[in-house]
Amino acid sequence: MRVVALAGGVGGAKLAHGLQAEAGADLTVIVNTGDDLERHGLLVCPDHDTVMYTLAGIANREWGWGIAGETWNAAEQLAVYGEDSWFRLGDRDLAAHIVRTDRLRRGERLTAVCRHLQRSLGVAAAILPMADEPVRTRVRADDGWLEFQDYFVRRHQEPTVHEIRFDGMESASITPEARDALAGADAIVICPSNPLVSIGPILAVPGMQAAIARARARGARVVGVSPIIGGHALKGPADRMLVSMGHESSALGVARLYAGLVDALVIDAVDAALAPAIAALGMSAPVTETIMTDDESRRRLAAETLAVAAR
Amino acid sequence: MRVVALAGGVGGAKLAHGLQAEAGADLTVIVNTGDDLERHGLLVCPDHDTVMYTLAGIANREWGWGIAGETWNAAEQLAVYGEDSWFRLGDRDLAAHIVRTDRLRRGERLTAVCRHLQRSLGVAAAILPMADEPVRTRVRADDGWLEFQDYFVRRHQEPTVHEIRFDGMESASITPEARDALAGADAIVICPSNPLVSIGPILAVPGMQAAIARARARGARVVGVSPIIGGHALKGPADRMLVSMGHESSALGVARLYAGLVDALVIDAVDAALAPAIAALGMSAPVTETIMTDDESRRRLAAETLAVAAR
Numbered sequence: 001m002r003v004v005a006l007a008g009g010v011g012g013a014k015l016a017h018g019l020q021a022e023a024g025a026d027l028t029v030i031v032n033t034g035d036d037l038e039r040h041g042l043l044v045c046p047d048h049d050t051v052m053y054t055l056a057g058i059a060n061r062e063w064g065w066g067i068a069g070e071t072w073n074a075a076e077q078l079a080v081y082g083e084d085s086w087f088r089l090g091d092r093d094l095a096a097h098i099v100r101t102d103r104l105r106r107g108e109r110l111t112a113v114c115r116h117l118q119r120s121l122g123v124a125a126a127i128l129p130m131a132d133e134p135v136r137t138r139v140r141a142d143d144g145w146l147e148f149q150d151y152f153v154r155r156h157q158e159p160t161v162h163e164i165r166f167d168g169m170e171s172a173s174i175t176p177e178a179r180d181a182l183a184g185a186d187a188i189v190i191c192p193s194n195p196l197v198s199i200g201p202i203l204a205v206p207g208m209q210a211a212i213a214r215a216r217a218r219g220a221r222v223v224g225v226s227p228i229i230g231g232h233a234l235k236g237p238a239d240r241m242l243v244s245m246g247h248e249s250s251a252l253g254v255a256r257l258y259a260g261l262v263d264a265l266v267i268d269a270v271d272a273a274l275a276p277a278i279a280a281l282g283m284s285a286p287v288t289e290t291i292m293t294d295d296e297s298r299r300r301l302a303a304e305t306l307a308v309a310a311r
Numbered sequence: 312m313r314v315v316a317l318a319g320g321v322g323g324a325k326l327a328h329g330l331q332a333e334a335g336a337d338l339t340v341i342v343n344t345g346d347d348l349e350r351h352g353l354l355v356c357p358d359h360d361t362v363m364y365t366l367a368g369i370a371n372r373e374w375g376w377g378i379a380g381e382t383w384n385a386a387e388q389l390a391v392y393g394e395d396s397w398f399r400l401g402d403r404d405l406a407a408h409i410v411r412t413d414r415l416r417r418g419e420r421l422t423a424v425c426r427h428l429q430r431s432l433g434v435a436a437a438i439l440p441m442a443d444e445p446v447r448t449r450v451r452a453d454d455g456w457l458e459f460q461d462y463f464v465r466r467h468q469e470p471t472v473h474e475i476r477f478d479g480m481e482s483a484s485i486t487p488e489a490r491d492a493l494a495g496a497d498a499i500v501i502c503p504s505n506p507l508v509s510i511g512p513i514l515a516v517p518g519m520q521a522a523i524a525r526a527r528a529r530g531a532r533v534v535g536v537s538p539i540i541g542g543h544a545l546k547g548p549a550d551r552m553l554v555s556m557g558h559e560s561s562a563l564g565v566a567r568l569y570a571g572l573v574d575a576l577v578i579d580a581v582d583a584a585l586a587p588a589i590a591a592l593g594m595s596a597p598v599t600e601t602i603m604t605d606d607e608s609r610r611r612l613a614a615e616t617l618a619v620a621a622r
Contacts, residue, residue, distance in 0.1 A: 106352075
């Protein structure tokens with residue numbers, strides 16, 4: 001079964017890890033690059049790298065991001081030189097940003113650079129940036145537009161988000177690799193990532209929704225997994241952001257956002273009562289335990305999600 | 312007493328450290344940049360950084376280069392990504408190369424970037440790159456021209472050097488900061504660095520020798536310290552290189568290279584017998600212990616060198 005997953009960072013990486021355990025090299029993950037940023041002149045791709053380290057089995061499981069056993073000596077020294085330290089880069093993590101920046105400057109596409117890094121780490125799946133062109137998510141808070149990581153990391157997601165935009169999106173396009181993966185997919189999984197700032201940018205890439213629609217037209221099934229459980233996000237600001245952006249912070253609110261796009265939305269057992277309302281939107285709403293606490297629960301949720309797609 | 316020192320890496324750094332203990336902020340060190348190189352897209356300035364770390368008191372004294380207590384996690388990870396590992400960069404050291412590369416890309420001059428790094432580390436002296444423009448030393452070995460660090464680090468200085476050239480020198484020029492320092496100098500010290508590939512590039516920078524000549528014309532004295540002791544270099548390939556380039560590997564051979572440029576060449580006690588021959592070249596040849604094993608011997612040699620200049 002050939003699987004394409006759309007994913008943001010931590011939550012998406014967990015399900016992608018389970019999907020890789022099920023599908024191995026038949027898994028392609030298309031990751032959000034809207035929260036990429038430049039630090040100290042180096043290009044950092046937080047969502048890509050979180051998924052890469054998770055699928056390589058070297059992620060720090062406690063944090064959900066970064067590399068297990070990481071050290072911070074370069075970051076400490078960068079602070080000595082007066083560099084901003086609100087977005088700290090670990091010593092091992094730095095290597096990816098250094099290699100990526102160097103290869104991009106030499107003319108390689110972001111997709112090619114990321115594939116090189118993944119293969120070096122022995123990742124079985126393919127992890128594709130949603131676009132090779134730079135796209136930068138901005139959010140409008142009470143006091144104006146913020147760069148995404150300024151909002152997310154520096155301001156701890158505290159500002160209320162009133163508006164979201166994806167700078168550069170008009171110049172971006174789906175990559176040949178992502179188009180090919182979707183053209184061959186039997187199942188397309190929308191991971192439990194923030195619908196507005198993780199999945200939203202991926203779906204906004206010119207050519208992406210058309211490629212998904214073509215896949216569905218030839219029989220591929222699209223299954224989402226709700227990132228909202230009992231009205232709350234497990235991690236991150238998705239719940240507050242849904243509300244401040246005029247949506248409902250619930251699995252039903254997520255279903256409304258994905259209506260017309262997905263054939264099913266997997267929801268948590270605590271949200272079983274929402275299933276009829278979700279079904280009324282034209283998708284099935286299979287119910288299961290969706291909290292992933294270890295490798296086994298990642299794999300189980302992945303297997304159940306793929307089983308929904310196979311029905 | 313305002314002092315300008317010309318220096319390469321390890322040996323030059325030691326005397327510069329002693330000179331800083333004597334002259335403090337009245338010391339300016341002009342360093343060789345001919346052995347700079349790009350690694351992983353980052354500009355590395357080995358001689359500048361060796362002098363900077365030494366004058367900041369954070370150098371690894373056992374190696375003579377790098378930072379004490381350095382770690383190598385980024386370098387290990389870079390190797391995982393297939394990057395060449397013959398020139399390894401430590402985690403703390405990386406910070407300097409990252410900041411330097413970023414600031415240069417934003418349009419700062421190399422001199423300004425280096426001064427920023429030095430001030431951040433609390434270095435009392437000013438350490439000036441010999442030029443802001445890139446100059447790259449190449450050496451011709453039996454099988455052709457080699458980049459300097461390819462010869463020096465990767466091939467462990469084993470190839471025989473038949474010819475030396477400084478690529479980019481025709482487009483380089485003395486910096487305003489170096490010209491000002493020489494214009495105000497009471498003493499100019501040529502550190503015990505390799506005359507051909509450390510001091511040689513500095514003296515070859517367009518405008519450098521003229522600035523030194525102007526300083527001498529108004530009374531500044533130029534004093535060298537021989538890097539060759541008893542016919543041998545303490546570290547590095549200077550002795551073999553002098554011979555393969557047609558010179559003599561001795562304090563007298565060094566004196567011949569500096570004839571007309573220096574007023575005195577400080578030589579080691581083991582070379583006392585060479586003093587008359589050196590004096591015949593038109594310079595004095597004060598004799599002392601020139602091996603610097605600790606802070607005290609660095610300071611003593613610096614003080615004696617400055618005393619020669621003050622005579």
